[in-house]
Amino acid sequence: xxxxxxxxxxxxxxxxxxxxLASCGGGQQQQQMPVPxxxxxxxxxxxxxxxxxxxxxxKGRTDIAIRPQVSGFITKVHVDEGQQVRxxxxxxxxxxxQYQAAVDAAQAAIRVAESAVNTAQLTADNKRRLYDxxxxxxxxxxxxxxxxxQAKAQLASANAQLVTAQKNLAYTVVTAPSDGVIxxxxxxxxxxxxxxxxxxxxxxxxxxxxxxxFSLNEKDILGMTDNGARSLNSSVDAMPPVSLRLANGEIYPxxxxxxxxxxxxxxxxxxxxxxxxxxxxxxxxxxxxxGSVLIPNSFEKVIIIPQSATSELQNIRFAYVVNDSxxxxxxxxxxxxxxxxxxxxVVSGLEVGQRIAVEGVGTSVRDGITIQxxxxxxxxxxAPQAAPDAAKE
Numbered sequence: 001x002x003x004x005x006x007x008x009x010x011x012x013x014x015x016x017x018x019x020x021l022a023s024c025g026g027g028q029q030q031q032q033m034p035v036p037x038x039x040x041x042x043x044x045x046x047x048x049x050x051x052x053x054x055x056x057x058x059k060g061r062t063d064i065a066i067r068p069q070v071s072g073f074i075t076k077v078h079v080d081e082g083q084q085v086r087x088x089x090x091x092x093x094x095x096x097x098q099y100q101a102a103v104d105a106a107q108a109a110i111r112v113a114e115s116a117v118n119t120a121q122l123t124a125d126n127k128r129r130l131y132d133x134x135x136x137x138x139x140x141x142x143x144x145x146x147x148x149x150q151a152k153a154q155l156a157s158a159n160a161q162l163v164t165a166q167k168n169l170a171y172t173v174v175t176a177p178s179d180g181v182i183x184x185x186x187x188x189x190x191x192x193x194x195x196x197x198x199x200x201x202x203x204x205x206x207x208x209x210x211x212x213x214f215s216l217n218e219k220d221i222l223g224m225t226d227n228g229a230r231s232l233n234s235s236v237d238a239m240p241p242v243s244l245r246l247a248n249g250e251i252y253p254x255x256x257x258x259x260x261x262x263x264x265x266x267x268x269x270x271x272x273x274x275x276x277x278x279x280x281x282x283x284x285x286x287x288x289x290x291g292s293v294l295i296p297n298s299f300e301k302v303i304i305i306p307q308s309a310t311s312e313l314q315n316i317r318f319a320y321v322v323n324d325s326x327x328x329x330x331x332x333x334x335x336x337x338x339x340x341x342x343x344x345x346v347v348s349g350l351e352v353g354q355r356i357a358v359e360g361v362g363t364s365v366r367d368g369i370t371i372q373x374x375x376x377x378x379x380x381x382x383a384p385q386a387a388p389d390a391a392k393e
Contacts, residue, residue, distance in 0.1 A: 036369075039359040039376035040322050041309075043350050045301045050340045051294040053245065054214040056276075058289040060205035062178055067200050068094060068193040069171040074201075081185055084283065085176045085204065092201055094172040094193055103169050106162035113155035120148040180204040181283065205287045210280050212244060212256065212293050215271035221261070236261055242276055243294040254279050256293070297338050303346040309358040310335075310344060319350060320357040320365050322373055328357060330367035 072094035079091050127144035130136040183203035187193065193201060222228070224235040236258055244252040256278035265272045276293055278285065310317050310333070321329045333349030350356070357365045358376050365371070 035372045036360070036364055037374050038322075038357050038365060038371040040355045040373040041305075041358050041376045043303055043305070043346075043352055043354045043356060045352055046304050048299045048302060048304050048343070048345065050297050050299065050338055050343070050345065051243070052297060052338050053292040053294055053341070054216070054274075056212040056214040056244070056291055056293045058285055058287065058291065059211050059213065060180065060207045060287040061209045061211065062180070062204075062206040063287050064177050064180070064204045064206075065200035066091060066174060066177075066202050066204060067195060067197070068092070068174060069195055070094065070099065070168050071192070071194040072096075072099075072172055074187060074189050074191050074193055077185060077188055079182050079185075079202075081182055081202075083182045085180060085182060087176055087178050089176045090173055091176055091182075091204075092174040092193070094174070096169060096172045099165065099169040099172055102165040103162065106158065106165040109158040110155065110162055113151065113158040116151040117148070117155050120144070120151040124148040174201065176204050178204060178206050179208070180206040181286065183287075203287075207280050207283050207286060210278050210285045210287075211259075212276045212278060212291070214274050214276070214293050215269065216261065216274050217271045218265055221265075221272060232261055232263075240296050242296070244276075244278060245292040245294055247290050251294075252278065252285070252291075254281075258295075299336075299345055303350055303352065304343050305346055305350070305356060306358055307339065307342060307344050309356055309361055311362050317344075319346075320361060320367070321350070322355040322357060322371065325370070326373055327370050328365055328367055 074092055075095050076093040077091075078093070079085060079089075085091070124141075124144040124147070127136060127141040131138060131141035181204070183205060185202045186199055187201060216224075221232070224239075225232055230238075239258045241255040241257055244254075244256060246252055256276045258274060259277045260275045262273040305319065310319050312318070316332050317335060318330045319333045321331045323329055331349055334347040336345040336347055338345065355373060357371070359365075
């Protein structure tokens with residue numbers, strides 16, 4: 001009897017432990033599989049001002065390479081890199097000794113030629129009087145007259161040589177051809193400057209206005225002209241002012257205007273070069289700078305969703321629709337190529353009134369899972385997504 005009682009008690013204990021373990025295991029399983037809270041939004045029509053961004057290269061209104069017109073050693077550099085200069089301001093001085101000597105020699109040659117002309121003039125006048133009196137032959141007078149003409153020609157040649165020598169001497173003083181900013185100066189005092197040198201002495205950039213060059217593809221140009229319904233020039237004139245995003249992400253305070261679109265589409269790139277003009281009163285923009293030009297685009301009564309609410313797989317973009325059972329349905333959509341980097345304009349795939357997940361896409365949100373929707377508009381800004389509870393031991 002005692003043995004049977006012990007067996008009965010042992011069996012009861014084992015069964016009780018099994019029930020407790022089963023209940024604990026079920027509780028852990030339930031705690032490990034919570035329904036995640038996911039922020040959602042209701043798809044609605046709206047208006048949007050999106051900006052298309054195009055990378056640009058900035059150039060000054062004029063970028064003039066400064067090259068010497070005569071050869072010589074640099075004796076003085078009058079400016080420094082980055083300095084603002086005025087038209088006619090002296091930039092460099094070259095060695096003037098040989099060119100000053102050439103001017104002196106030309107002036108001496110003129111004095112010799114002038115003396116020769118005076119002498120020939122006296123001879124010719126005397127011969128003319130003798131010829132008029134039939135004292136000498138016409139041949140003698142003609143010879144004297146020819147010598148006078150030759151002396152005058154030599155004087156003219158000497159004057160031309162003086163002009164050339166004076167111009168060469170003037171070229172030893174290199175001046176700024178326009179207002180602008182000095183670029184790099186690779187050669188300093190003592191360096192040989194020559195018109196045949198590949199590297200210029202410096203560059204003067206007129207940065208009072210700058211050009212921002214970017215490219216538009218053939219599709220963009222067709223869109224501008226309504227597929228050819230309007231001329232390209234009228235389309236350019238009708239374009240709104242554009243903005244410039246600088247390399248550090250800041251927006252340049254001055255608005256610009258698209259000025260020209262090249263009439264030829266490059267066969268290699270399939271794009272045309274476009275030039276926008278920006279005022280640069282402070283001189284902050286320099287030739288060679290980079291950035292992005294932002295062209296505004298107005299859209300009315302369109303579906304707009306955050307880019308973070310979508311994912312892309314094999315060139316197909318998906319939005320994650322929440323159905324009536326709060327289940328996620330990955331839905332293919334098509335979006336406009338124009339975006340601001342934050343939002344998409346949905347062309348097809350979504351309808352007004354549908355709900356989509358706007359957080360957790362690519363991580364916790366997957367096709368087929370059930371969620372607990374939370375209206376994104378009611379969540380605090382930057383509120384973290386609810387995380388599953390840790391399993392209790």
